[in-house]
Every structure is written in structure tokens, then in C-alpha cells.
Amino acid sequence: MLQADLLESISETKYLSAEHYTVYRTIMRIFYLEHQKMRYQMDRDGVLALLRAQPLFAQYSPEQLTLDLQQLVKWKNLTPIQDPRKPRTIAEFKNRQFQYMMSQAALEVERMTITLEHLSTRAAGLSASPFRRIRADLRRVETLDELPLREVQAWWEDLQEDFQRLSQNHQDYLREFYGPGMEMQMKSVDFITYKQHLVRYLEEFIQDLQRSAAQIGAQLEQFTPEQTAHILDLVERSEREIPRPQAERAPGWEGELHSRCQGVWQSLLDWFTGPNPTARQVLNVTNEVIRRVVQNAALLVQMENMGVSNKAELKHLLTLFAGMPSVEEAHRLSALVFGVQQVRHFACSVPRETERVDLSPYDEPPAELLLQPRTRTYRPRMDRTGFADKSAEKAAHRQKILAAAETLRREVTSHIRDGVLDLAALEKPVSPQVRTVFLSWIVEANLSPDHRGRTQYGQSFRLKKRGKVTCRMVCTDGTLTMPDCVLLFEEDGHG
Secondary structure: OEEEEEEOOOHHHHOOOOOHHHHHHHHHHHHHHHHHHHOEEEHHHHHHHHHHHHHHHOOOHHHHHOOOOOHHHOOOOOOEOHHHHHHHHHHHHOOEEEEEOEEEEHHHHHHHHHHHHHOOOOOOOOOOHHHHHHHHHHHHHHHHHHHHHHHHHHHHHHHHHHHHHHHHHHHHHHHHOOOOHHHHOOOOOOOHHHHHHHHHHHHHHHHHHHHHHHHHHHHHHOOOHHHHHHHHHHHHHHHHHHOOHHHHOOOOOOHHHHHHHHHHHHHHHHHHHHOOOOOHHHHHHHHHHHHHHHHHHHHHHHHHHHHHHHHHHHHHHHHHHHHHOHHHHHHHHHHHOOOOOOOOOOOOOOOOOOOOHHHHHHOOOOOOOOOOOOOOOOOOOOOOOOOOOOOHHHHHHHHHHHHHHHHHOOOHOOEEEEEEEEEHOOOEEEEEEHHHHHHHHHHHHHHHOOOEEEEOOOOOEEEEEEEEEEEEEEEEEEEEEEEEEEEEEEOOOOO
């Protein structure tokens, strides 16, 4: 989560877009160039002399420079320092001469502006040297305990610088292939000659990346959590050994130092190790660039050759058409060259007599298909015929149903003896249809308050449960275990 103070405006960058930015930027550039010459402090007169050397500020006044210097001090770009010399006159005491020095933030801002000015001319490249230096730096980890803290701090800076150069170089170089400039270049014919050198350059980088990333990843995975914690502890101790002004040792700066070191090491792990390291993503992006380059070059070659071949082919066809003796012959030539002008394709799933692949369609029998128009108002023609007399079939079906019902009734009533249906004492196995009827009678009587019911044949009965818990009713498809009960019929159960 971002801290609130990180989202505030940066006053040190206001001079880049202020109303009189030309003056402010010139003054800050003068301070930066003199800082490169190790002239860290300058007074107003020295700045005025260097400023008037520019043709644009030849008439610049000291009073105006004083106001501009004060504004830069207010924006924290310059730090005023009281001149230690004692004033010799009242005028010098009143003017209070100051020495001005650039702040650290202003130095970084000016470095950024110079980087932006040379961004278009800076050449990005893919080199394997950062891989070699990172491997060498990781091999030196075993000797860190024997080195003084100053050498540990230098080792850590070299590792960070090599890792940053590796990440930044491949990002800057591969980003160019997704910009509008490369899109225009890839569409030009000159790109064909440039393609071969570019592909070879990228393939060499891929080979170095595959070989070095695996080796660096293996080196990093050898470090245990205890070794990693010890290495970062040495780095933090070396950073704390550097003398710094008290103003830079803000509360919590040691915690920020610990977080920064942990973040750099974790970034290194994410780049070379894990299930989906950044090195693999760089490899995929580079392969995609090679694929685009090769495909685009092939398309350019094809387009160039297509123009030449089509021109000669069209010239030959025009010669043939001009030599035709009649329009009919020209039509035949057109059908031969360009094919049929109006073609309708029909696809159907007709079973074939054979699956031979060498059989010509002309050797197979024709298939007849009924085609219907694709209009909304079309309705198929209905044949008007009378209804067939099916009374005989219906009567026969009815007699069949009645005969089956009568057979079922006889089989059901045959199991009733002297007005009693004892399910546990049936003489022969019952069919599933009879069993369904018996169970429906039991359910009907069990749901009644007086345990009475009536069959579909008009017989009244009463359900009586016996002392046994369960009984077994033998059926043709198995044996049913159920509660032991008896059905008592009030009249003859045979009907």
C-alpha cells in the first residue's frame, strides 16, 4: 500500500514547468555543469557571469538573478550557505552574500533531464556480459565473511548495477519492436536485408539467456534461508558503516534499508528462479519478436515476387486473349483461366456405396435431393386424403387390455383363502404386478384411521398387524421383507 507522503507534489521539479522555466533551467544547468567540475558552491556574481555568457541572457540584471535564486531556494533546488567572510562595508553586511549549492534532489532531477534529452540517441543492446558478472558476483558470496565491510558494500553495488543493467537493456531493446517506428521499418523493403543480422543477434542473446539463466538460478537456489539472511545482514552492516549526515538518518531509515535490500534480493530470485521466472518471459518475448521478424520478411519477399510474377502472367494472358479468333473462344479461355463465374456449391450427406479414395465422383450413381425455396412465405404442399378407419385395431387393442386386466384379477383373487390374504403364507411366488396390487391395498388401509380399505374390484377389507415384526413374501423376481400383516375381507374374496 502506498504511503500518503509519497503521493504529494515534488517541489524540486516545479522549475521545469514554471512560467519562466527558461531562466530557471539555465541556472540549474549551470549549477549542474559546475558541480561536475567539483565546484560545489557558487555565489551570485559567479552565477551571473556564467549566465551572461549565454547570448540569451546578455542583459540579465543582478536584481533579477537574486529573485530567481530565492525562488529556487524556496523550491528546495538550491541550499543557501552564509558567506563565512566578515563584511568589510555596511553594503556587504546589508546584502548578506550567500553561497549556493545544489540539493541532492536537484542533482537527480538534472540527471533525469539530461537522460531524457539523449533518450533518442541512446542505443540499447542485448549483451551477455551482465550474466557473466552476476555469476561472478554470486561466486564471491562464499568469501564475504573474509572481506571488510567496505568491500562488501562494493560487491553489493556491483551486483545491483549489473542486475539493473540487465533488466533495463532488454526492456529498452525489446520495447522498440512494439513501437510505431519499428512498425514502419518492418513494412519497408530494406527490412529484408536487415532481418538476417537481427535474427542472428536475437538468437545469440537467447542462447546466452538460456545458458546463463539456468546457471544463475541454480546458484541462487543453493542458498539456504539462513545464508540469505546472513548475506543481507552483512550488506546492511556495510551500508550503516558509511558516514552520512544526521539529516539523512531519519527515523526508521534502518527499516527502509532492510526492506530495500530484501526487495533487491527478491527481485533477483523472481528473475531467475520460481515456476514462472522473468527470464522465461523475456525468452518468450524474444522468440515472439523473431517470429514476427521472419514472418514479416517472408511477406515482404512474397509481395515483391508477387508483383513481378503477376505482371508477366497478366501480360501473357492479354496476349492469349488478343489472339482469340472469336468471342466464344475467349469465353472458353476465360473459363479455363478464371473458372466458372457463378458457382453454387451443394453439400449433402448421402451414403456412398464404397469408401475408395481413388474413385471418381463421375463413377458413382447420382443422388436425388429435394430442394425447397428459402422464402418465408413458402409452405409445403399438403396432400388431401381421408382418415383411415382404425376401429378394428382399436377394438382389438381394447380386448387385449381387458383380457390382461381379467388375468390379473384372477391371479390376485386366487391368493385369498376364506376371506383372508396372509402375505406370509402364500403358496406360490407372486408376479411383480400382483405384488404391486397387494402393496397398494396395504398402503390404502394403513393411511385410513380405521385401517379399512376397498379394492379396485369392489371388495372391502381390514388391515390386521400380527405380533411378528416382519415377514417374507416370495416373488418371482426375489423375496420382499415387509411388516407382518393380514388382510381380512368382509365378503368372499374370490368375488
